[in-house]
Amino acid sequence: MPAWGPRPPPPRPLTPPDPSDPDPAPPPAEASPARPPYLDHQATTPCDPAVLAAMAPWWNDQFANPASRLHRPGLLAAAAVEQARGRLAAGLGLALGDGPAGMDSQHWAVVFTSGATEANNLALKGLAEAELTAGGQRRHLLTLATEHRAVLDPLRYLACHGFRLTELAVGADGLVDPAALEAALQPDTLLVSVMAANNEIGVLQPLAAIGALCRARGIRFHCDAAQAVGHIPLQPAALGIDLLSLSGHKLYGPKGIGALVIAPGVRLAPQQHGGGQEGGLRAGTLPVPLIVGLAEALALALADREPRAARLGALRDRLWAELQALGGIQLNGALAPRLAHNLNVTVAGVDGTALHRALRRQLAVSSGSACSAGSPSHVLAALGRSRAEAAASIRFGLGRGTTAAEIEAALAVLGAAIQELRG
Template sequence: MLPTTSADLIPGDLIQLDHQATTPCHPLVVQAMKPWWEQEWGNASSRQHRLGLTAAAAVASARHRLASHLGVEDDELIFTSGATEANNLALLGHARARAKAEGRCGHVITLATEHHAVLDPMHQLQREGFALTVLRPQDNGLIDADMLNDVLRDDTQMVSVMAANNEIGVVQPLRALADLCRSRGITLHTDAAQAFGHLRLNRDELGCDLISLSAHKLNGPKGIGALVKRRGVSIQPLFWGGGQEQELRPGTLPVPLIVGFAAAADLAHADLETWQQQLTLLRDRLWQGLKSRHPQLEMNGAHQPRLAHNLNITIADVSGVRLHRCLKRSLACSSGSACSRGEPSHVLQAIGRSRREAEASLRLSLGRTTTAAEIDRAVDVISACINQLHGS
């Protein structure tokens, strides 16, 4: 047991620097959803009366607004419960459909730094008979078209590469990867849960065939996401019943959540560049403040291209358990994905960090509510803990 914690060292309210795990629902998003929980509570599939028709119109409006942010047609956007379901529908659904059409299970590729919501479905495909390559990126977390080209095979059917990494924030060169995939007739999927609402994403500029999205990473509600599917890309449903969402994702549509998703996307895109500039300044202030006090700190992942609100650092020669115990009463952050199952980050280990180093790493992710004063307090809190653990 440590005799003190950072709460004793640096008093004050909990500093929230875990916005890549989830974000607070924006007050305007809550306001937009409110009528659809109470007065307008109809089922969007019930077209025989006003309540149902009003709900269906709200879903159509939300779908159109979300599609417009991505440069796609309305019917190319399929609502899901979140990016995890969208990933499963894209990867399992497309691979199975393509294997059926081609008469064989082919080869699929992903990165060792992907979220488990991609890695786990890919390993399920491997159990079903698909050949799987898990590509290790460079130590900065990035890959390039040459690296991908080196592992392509004549039977490669699908590649999945995250747009922006959920732990180290690096932004992959999807356009170059897409050009390579298209030249070989390979389907490209991207998990864009961390990128949508933080980067401007246009499907045709990215070149992706399948894109997974989530609302709760951009100040929207939890429990709603979407899969963007290019026309002509075949998918088998994962379950059946009801026929909603082009019979690819049946079930009663959660109208309030869909309305909230569109409202959050509208808000994010209305001032996207301004907020990204502000978050970049705050993120760099955090990094420079920590680095000036502790020159031994190392940043994980390329400095650019990187999400503006992400900083991932490794603190050498400290116990990760003791570090997080020291921080937890003053600072909300993580050592990896919120879905990491308590294990040291597989992302950091894939880019060359040891298990011990991965445990002694911090993912610090900023949000719309983050202030300069909180950044300065975070520098003090983290620095105090490092000094305490080093016995200074």
């Protein structure tokens, strides 16, 4: 039982369909056979066919449990998991140790999880609980107001259980000023958690500067890199990161798999107990196909990262230039440094609900994070946007399959919708 008690925060209510909506979103396939351009790759990416192929043998042909060490199929599955772990670590410029999950006192470890949400929970709650059980006195946690809910919610949970939490404001450009972060550190700061790339506005936080600040003070630095791994160069060791979360489905891998990358010497308390897998840090039978798929997806994403970023950056810049020509369109977040495949804008002079209703049959975009659909974006609020402005905002997430024709189509749809709504 965690030292601060077992009570989770109350679950958020499900958002029921709005009965007053006369034009609910259509069920996909049958209603509209020609798929609208999908520009929501920050919500999720399609699983690459090569990833599917790499996963295929591990579902049915070689289906053994990697914890079954007394027979050859089990040993083969275990070897596949360890190979994937090694590939993942190598993709991040890390060497694993010989211990379970690659853990030993000198080396980095990779613990497989169900995704970035679970990796964040293990990192944040695991570090806090380890501090308590070791008799440590650090009780202050620091993060940004624009973090994903998968960071904010576990930290707020900790703030209800004996820790103090600072949710630092960002500038109007969405970036944190390292000097402001330094000023917000306290003598007993245990942890700083800052994401690599924002999931709504795509801005890239100054990780190296934050890592240096933390390292100089013995503060642990966690980075939610779900939107960044496979998209930007990212070497946790060089950036002073102690704990890094990533997710398969954000980099053209399968859904339901992610990892927590752990620096040598970082102690965590497990948040899931059971069969002792993953060096005791994450109990549960390992999903071999998903793990193999995650490693393959990262290798593929790193292989085409540069040309993909260049191509998508050019398409994104064209989209932004054409949108500006429509007038009354405001950029959310700094244009640079930013993910090459992200754009987030607020459309003036239109009602947000009407705008997204007009777009949704012809364009797959979002108004904010897929994980908090229905509630106004806390990220845009942190940038100073009003509720109405946040609702009239559009997140474009371009992806590997995005074409110039799709961008043209999106612009045409958007231009027509804005013209009609502005009357």
